[in-house]
Amino acid sequence: MPFKRLRSQADITSSLKEPCLGKIVCYFFEEVTPVHSVLAPLYEEITRRDPESRFFSVESEDVTEEISAQWGVWSFPTILVLKGGDVVSKIQVSTRDGLIKQMKKAGILKEDEEITNV
Numbered sequence: 001m002p003f004k005r006l007r008s009q010a011d012i013t014s015s016l017k018e019p020c021l022g023k024i025v026c027y028f029f030e031e032v033t034p035v036h037s038v039l040a041p042l043y044e045e046i047t048r049r050d051p052e053s054r055f056f057s058v059e060s061e062d063v064t065e066e067i068s069a070q071w072g073v074w075s076f077p078t079i080l081v082l083k084g085g086d087v088v089s090k091i092q093v094s095t096r097d098g099l100i101k102q103m104k105k106a107g108i109l110k111e112d113e114e115i116t117n118v
Contacts, residue, residue: 002047003027003055007062013070015056017085022052024083025108030060030076035094039077042096045118050108081106 006012016024027043029036047055060076068074081089089106093099103109
């Protein structure tokens with residue numbers, strides 16, 4: 001499985017602060033939106049491209065007020081990129097090209113990397 005689904009506040013907090021060789025990336029999403037149907041397959045493909053990083057997802061119904069306050073997640077989709085337990089990038093996009101561009105900017109994808117199969 002390329003990424004792990006987090007469901008509880010304890011899982012979210014501990015997973016986002018785990019030691020990791022690469023970065024920790026967490027996709028906060030709302031299942032029923034058209035944006036999710038565009039971004040989800042692309043996010044899954046991106047998770048296969050960076051073996052040193054850890055990838056997670058959290059559905060909106062599992063995001064409590066405490067999680068929103070702690071991580072600054074107030075709208076969906078939001079993707080947090082963390083290094084050493086600190087947020088180094090907060091991505092809020094609604095298009096395929098926007099997600100690719102921001103993942104490159106965050107160092108998750110290589111600058112010359114193309115994704116054409118999704």
